[in-house]
Amino acid sequence: MQKRTIVIVEIVSTGFNYVEDALMRGYQPVVVECTFPGTEEDRAPFLVSREIARGKLPKGVPYIEETSDYAALLERVRAYDPVLVVPGQEFAVELATHLAYDLGLPGNPWSIIGKMTRKNEMHQALADHGxxxxxxxxIHNEEEAIEFYKELNTSHVVVKRARGACTQGMHFCEGYDEMIEAVRTELALSASDEHVGDILMQERIIGKEYIVNTVSCAGKHRLVSMCFYDKLEMNGSNIYNYMESVNRLDVGNSAIVRYAYDVLDAIGIQYGPVHGEYMVDEKGPVLIEINCRPMGAGQTRQYLDKIYGQHETDSALDSYLDPVKFEQERLKPYRPPRKGVVKWFILPNDITLDSAPVLQLVRQLPSYFYGVFERLGREPFLTQTVDLETTGGAVYLVHDDERVVQEDCAFLHRLEMQYPEILFNQSHAEPSAYAPRVPLQEIIQEADCHGTILIFSDTETETTGAVVVGSGELPAAYDSYDNVILDLCRPETFSDTESVFQQIFTFLSKVRIGGRVLIPQSTYCHLPYGDIGMEILLRARGLQIEAPLAGKGKMIIASVCDL
Incomplete structure (x- = not known):
């Protein structure tokens, strides 16, 4: 018997989870491409993400490439006899809704597609419902922009595209000059590229931005996840710093959720997931925009399950395929079991990348789950961060103790702002100051080392009373030493910062709980930021940096604590 199919329009980012969910339910997924709007530059990162997602597809998943012939596409999809057509990405909403409507499948009415996808129509729907x-x-010309700017009677405005993703084409303007410059930029792009579309000017609401993710079944709505953004105004843009899960509703949070349900009713949402973005100021919550698809940010189903106890695409399929289970889950209290944070890496300036030690450093954090660094493999020259597509990558953090997640996130933000070379190395590290090498026996004696001693060295092969290993022997070395000494003195050892970080972290794993780590200046002087750089690695690994011993030179001492 042939499997019934679930058609997924676009599988970039979190939309890929639909593929795995369909297979787990015994359905055959079928993937369809849509057309990405925006300029060629805007579309480029989506096309790259599409190819990455396509490369991860299980063997045998049918794939229909982008086409402008809707009638032919409809017949190709009809031939698969789908039970559902769902959008996996923001720009897929229109095509998926159209296909579902024409095929007579469960979904949202085609008549409300404007309110589902165009920011101006969303807000008109809210106003119509009070x-x-x-x-x-x-805005179609400068004259209209000037007239409406005066009507708004505020210096804080936003110029953006009526359809757009993330912060592409978005301008936060302070005053007339910034407003008119943004309008001219976007009108010129709209005139030269039909994919850009209409330009919208809005008053700017300043407050705290929350995300409310819901799934709906026959007009009933369920909260599946809630979080908030932290953004920074820098590099001429409003840049994503991190996104943090809301695990317990605080005072005022329930009002946001109630308002979100009212928004869904005003738009006319009947089925499926909605990713809603809301700003909260002294007047309360107000919609920024809704996106009628799963929340993105590249979150895997395993990561979401860890935080929320479910993941949105699976819960969305319940809304279509299993209304009884949907209702059971809808009536349960909102209780995410773990704190989660997605931390995007900000590049304060343009850089020419030599190595990426961030890949090794983030793996040491206690809340690390996984990381995504797509730009690092394809672009040696990285432009400064101005939107999500120009971040240096993202790390996904989760932990039972919310303080651990928050501390790790704050630690990474401090590094990207104050010590960026420790994450994204532009050139071979310049030493803080070359220091003469101290004989190993002198270090052992001064530090009063007793018990077992491991030395990782690029210079010596043996010393009395200790085991000395080079890079080749390090991985297989015994992993429970009382004392470990890092003796890397040759500049060529540090020619690849990412590689040396990997070796240092392997070395730090060889000391037992209660043991000590000793690093002389002749080693840490070769790292970016010298002693600070070394202490950053120790902090990432979770070691306790100890107070220096008076009269013992400039040695860094750390210990392994059982926390």
Whole structure:
């Protein structure tokens, strides 16, 4: 008997989870491409992500490439006899909704597609239902922009595209000059590229931004996840810093969720997932925009399950295929079991990348789950961060103790702002100051080392009372020493920062709980930022940096604590 199919329009980012969920339910996934709007530059990162996702598809998954012939596409999809057509990405919503409607499948009415995808129509729907909305207007020329700017009577405005993803094409303007410059930029792009579309000007609401992710079944709505963004105004843009899960509703949070449900009703949402972005100021919550698809940010189903006890695409399939289970889950209290944070890496400046020690460093953090660094493999020259597509990558953190996650996130942000070379190395590390090598026996004696001693050295092969290993022997070395000494003195050892970080972290794993790590200046002087760079590695590994011993030179001492 042939399997029934679930058609997924675009599988970039979190949309890929639908593929695995369909297979686990016994359905055959079928993937369809859509057309990405925006300029060629805007579309480029989505096309790269699409190819990466396609490369991960299980063997035998049918794949229909992008086409402008809707009638032919409809018949190709019809031939697979799908039970559902779902959008996996923001720009797929229109095509997926159209296909589902024409095939008579469960979904949202085609008549509301404008309110589902166009920011100006979303807010008009809210106003029509008496809900708080943001004042805005489509702009076709400079004269309209100037007139509406005066009507708004505020210096804080946003110029953006009526359809767009993330922060592409978005301008946060302070005053008339910035407004008119943004309008001219976007109008010129719209005139030269049909994919850019309409330009929207809105008043800017300043507050704290929350995400409310829901799934709906026959007009009933369920909260599946809630989080908030931290953003920074720098590099002429509003840049994502991190996104943190809301695990317990605080005072005022329930009002956001109630308002989100009202928004869904005003738009007319009947089925499936909605990723809603809301700003909260002194007046309460107001919609920024909704996206009628699963939340993105490249979150795997395993990561989401760890945080929320479920993942959105699976819960969305319940809304279509198993309304009884949907209702059971809808009535349960919201209780995410673990704290999660997605931390995006900000590049304060343009860099020419020599190595990426960040790949080794993040793996040491106690809350590390996985990382995504797509740009690092394809672009040696990295432009400064101005939006999500120009970040240096992302790390996904989760832990039972929310303080651990928050501390790890704050630690990474401090590094990217104050010590960026420790993450993204632009050139071979310049030493802080060359220091003469201290004989190993002198280090052992001064540090009063007793018990077992391991020395990782690029210079000596043996010393009395200790085991000395080079890079080749290090991985197989015994892993429970009382004392370990890092004796890397040759500049050529540090020619590849990422590689040497990997070796140092392997070395640090060889000391037992209660044991000590000793690093002389002749080693750490070769690292970016010298002693600070070494202490960053120790902190990432979770070691306790000890107070220096008076009269013992400039040796760094750390210990392994049982926390």
């Amino acid at each position: 809900l708080r909305s943001i004042r805005g207007k489509l």
